Amino acid sequence: MFTLVHTDPDTKARLGKLSTLHGEIETPCFMPVGTQATVKALSPRDLEDSGAAIILANAYHLLLRPGMDVIRKAGGLHNFMSWQKPILTDSGGYQIFSLALLRKISDEGVRFQSHIDGFKHFLTPESVVQIQRDLGSDIMMPLDECAHYPCSRDHAETAMRRTIDWARRSREAMRYQSDIPPAKRQLLFCIVQGATYEDLRKECAERLIEMDFDGFAIGGVSVGEPTHLRHSITAHTAQFLPPDKAHYLMGVGMPADILEAVENGMDMFDCVIPTRYGRNGTAFTSVGKITIRNAPYIEDFTPLDPNCDCYACKNFSRSYLRHLFNTEEILGLRLVSLHNIHFFISFMERVRTSIAESRFREFKNTFLAQYNNDGNEGYYADAD
Amino acid sequence: MFTLVHTDPDTKARLGKLSTLHGEIETPCFMPVGTQATVKALSPRDLEDSGAAIILANAYHLLLRPGMDVIRKAGGLHNFMSWQKPILTDSGGYQIFSLALLRKISDEGVRFQSHIDGFKHFLTPESVVQIQRDLGSDIMMPLDECAHYPCSRDHAETAMRRTIDWARRSREAMRYQSDIPPAKRQLLFCIVQGATYEDLRKECAERLIEMDFDGFAIGGVSVGEPTHLRHSITAHTAQFLPPDKAHYLMGVGMPADILEAVENGMDMFDCVIPTRYGRNGTAFTSVGKITIRNAPYIEDFTPLDPNCDCYACKNFSRSYLRHLFNTEEILGLRLVSLHNIHFFISFMERVRTSIAESRFREFKNTFLAQYNNDGNEGYYADAD
Numbered sequence: 001m002f003t004l005v006h007t008d009p010d011t012k013a014r015l016g017k018l019s020t021l022h023g024e025i026e027t028p029c030f031m032p033v034g035t036q037a038t039v040k041a042l043s044p045r046d047l048e049d050s051g052a053a054i055i056l057a058n059a060y061h062l063l064l065r066p067g068m069d070v071i072r073k074a075g076g077l078h079n080f081m082s083w084q085k086p087i088l089t090d091s092g093g094y095q096i097f098s099l100a101l102l103r104k105i106s107d108e109g110v111r112f113q114s115h116i117d118g119f120k121h122f123l124t125p126e127s128v129v130q131i132q133r134d135l136g137s138d139i140m141m142p143l144d145e146c147a148h149y150p151c152s153r154d155h156a157e158t159a160m161r162r163t164i165d166w167a168r169r170s171r172e173a174m175r176y177q178s179d180i181p182p183a184k185r186q187l188l189f190c191i192v193q194g195a196t197y198e199d200l201r202k203e204c205a206e207r208l209i210e211m212d213f214d215g216f217a218i219g220g221v222s223v224g225e226p227t228h229l230r231h232s233i234t235a236h237t238a239q240f241l242p243p244d245k246a247h248y249l250m251g252v253g254m255p256a257d258i259l260e261a262v263e264n265g266m267d268m269f270d271c272v273i274p275t276r277y278g279r280n281g282t283a284f285t286s287v288g289k290i291t292i293r294n295a296p297y298i299e300d301f302t303p304l305d306p307n308c309d310c311y312a313c314k315n316f317s318r319s320y321l322r323h324l325f326n327t328e329e330i331l332g333l334r335l336v337s338l339h340n341i342h343f344f345i346s347f348m349e350r351v352r353t354s355i356a357e358s359r360f361r362e363f364k365n366t367f368l369a370q371y372n373n374d375g376n377e378g379y380y381a382d383a384d
Numbered sequence: 385m386f387t388l389v390h391t392d393p394d395t396k397a398r399l400g401k402l403s404t405l406h407g408e409i410e411t412p413c414f415m416p417v418g419t420q421a422t423v424k425a426l427s428p429r430d431l432e433d434s435g436a437a438i439i440l441a442n443a444y445h446l447l448l449r450p451g452m453d454v455i456r457k458a459g460g461l462h463n464f465m466s467w468q469k470p471i472l473t474d475s476g477g478y479q480i481f482s483l484a485l486l487r488k489i490s491d492e493g494v495r496f497q498s499h500i501d502g503f504k505h506f507l508t509p510e511s512v513v514q515i516q517r518d519l520g521s522d523i524m525m526p527l528d529e530c531a532h533y534p535c536s537r538d539h540a541e542t543a544m545r546r547t548i549d550w551a552r553r554s555r556e557a558m559r560y561q562s563d564i565p566p567a568k569r570q571l572l573f574c575i576v577q578g579a580t581y582e583d584l585r586k587e588c589a590e591r592l593i594e595m596d597f598d599g600f601a602i603g604g605v606s607v608g609e610p611t612h613l614r615h616s617i618t619a620h621t622a623q624f625l626p627p628d629k630a631h632y633l634m635g636v637g638m639p640a641d642i643l644e645a646v647e648n649g650m651d652m653f654d655c656v657i658p659t660r661y662g663r664n665g666t667a668f669t670s671v672g673k674i675t676i677r678n679a680p681y682i683e684d685f686t687p688l689d690p691n692c693d694c695y696a697c698k699n700f701s702r703s704y705l706r707h708l709f710n711t712e713e714i715l716g717l718r719l720v721s722l723h724n725i726h727f728f729i730s731f732m733e734r735v736r737t738s739i740a741e742s743r744f745r746e747f748k749n750t751f752l753a754q755y756n757n758d759g760n761e762g763y764y765a766d767a768d
Contacts, residue, residue, distance in 0.1 A: 036707075036711045036713060037704070037707065038708060038713045038715045040713065040714060040715075041714040041715065041718075042715065043695070043715060043718070043719070044699070045695065065707065065710060065711050066682070066703070066706075066707040066710070069683070070682060070683055070703060070707070073683055073685070073703075074685055074701065074703060074704070080701075080703070080704055080707075081704060082699040082700055082704070298450070298454060299453075299454055299457055301457070301458055311427070311429065315428070315466040316466055317458065317464075319450070319454055319457075319458060319464070320421070320458070320464055320465060320466070322450075323420075323421065323449065323450040323454070323464075324422060326449060326450070327420045327449050329420060329422045329424065330424060330425040330714060330717070330718070331422045331424075331425065331426065331427060333714070334425075334427070334714070334718070335427070
């Protein structure tokens, strides 16, 4: 399903294509996060206008609300939310371990109470595949155990071995597709865990490769670790991933993080940052982030980013956007969210062009020289 | 500036055209309310898609935030908010009397403190014209004194006489336009006050007619009075308005109120209801209002209104919209607001068609027979 189109000669940056039920995705790509069947504050039309080719939704959150009955009857998630391009669904492993109450994990699966209403649930790798089958996801993620940072070696190893076993069971649960031609199948990725322990990461990757998944994700990053560890563990793990499969770095990240990961051969990214920052009035621009509430923008009649052609930048000034945030008007957070998504999508387009033209490192250096205030910013890969 | 195109033979309903600096408006028309230089939760593109021909903004609110300096430097309100169709600006008289603090009124003007930051302001009829000149409004409203319900006859008469005097002073303050050709002028309407006292309403209308304004508004309705009084005072006042000028009923209202007023010769309407109800999840449909949060919609996969072709109805189900409200997602209130604005705009299109075809009363009866739950619903004409 994944075709490697070109590799940058000076780095491990790759240009690729991933075929899914709802269309083809060019990689490296960024997936806006639509946790609860909506990318916060944006409509599907806004997303299409931004050029988004795929979005991410979250099985855990959709299981709780509106529940699988509703989505099944709606004919799946695409119909329910009126988005006809590809959807990757996260299994909810991360959310179960960060949000759910009275969680009890065993080799069989995980028992927990909903953080919304206290209702009890029991999820297994098999039931999580079934949920994503009902959602109609183009790309499914298996149930995994995500260790947070910092994490003892013992806990990291236990979680890693359970993740491998659950990946195996998820693979088996996909047998319902065995009579379907490959081009019409939902894809199943696997998730490499192992926390910050290099040998565990290597072992996890090797064991998962033996089982043959449609794509390989690196999980357990952007869970609170410092930037240098995020970069080093990503680079270390990426080298063991099979070159003929898509490589997905979960929950990452800032533009500088994405460039670092692309340089090490990662292809897919998702992050809540563009919409979460957008709702707070922080805009990404070609010269770094700006906080639109600040006084310097009161009489600044230039667009958020003069180099951007999104609806927000073509029609509204920083002064107007500041006014909208100052008066708590919903249009403000929508426009900055829209701009930020557009920024990330067109940033990835420029990344792809630079790889196609075998000048990724030059692009990375030029971009970072102009855009220089990501700093050592911490963030979490949680659902938006 | 106002052309009477056709009058319904069986009622006083009128079809008209009003020319303004930013284009022509067909009447009867509904003006979405954009108090703070945005119609809440909607973008100018959303409004254009709904067919809105004119919106309303509020001088009082814009004076407080972002302040006139910013809007002057932005080149006026149209540029500031990126809306190039007509804008009517309310003077803020209503808001000064309902929101502002430590209000002190004299014949000269009104002294008050901002309800946002306590900053002191003094507004006169002349300064309010100057503000709307700077805003670049297509239609200005003069400063008036709006008496609330209930109101003693003495107070109503004092407020009415002050409103007449302030209208005269506003008219004189418009002299800066005397060298400008009529087609390039900002328009100034006047406001008929007089509370629920029929003789005061008549006297106020007659005195204002002597001064010759571009349009005549009925103010001091939808200030808390019961429906039957709103209808009777509107019908009573409307009969004194000059037939060759536009008639604007301020702050009204529900579809049933609008039909009643159109039948009595009113041409223009504004109300916060479509967006305010939209944010609460109440949708207007051809069979009445529905509350989308309610349980019957959990598995209702039909659109809000099967007879509507707005973006919300063409793409999303009641089930999905309910899910968005249930999970407090911003897209929900935006889609229901969008639908409600679309409902009011297309409702007015149908009103106009029925007048053009000399069958307004039949339309009114058919509409109300289907749409039957406005009831005796109270609402206020405040800014959204």
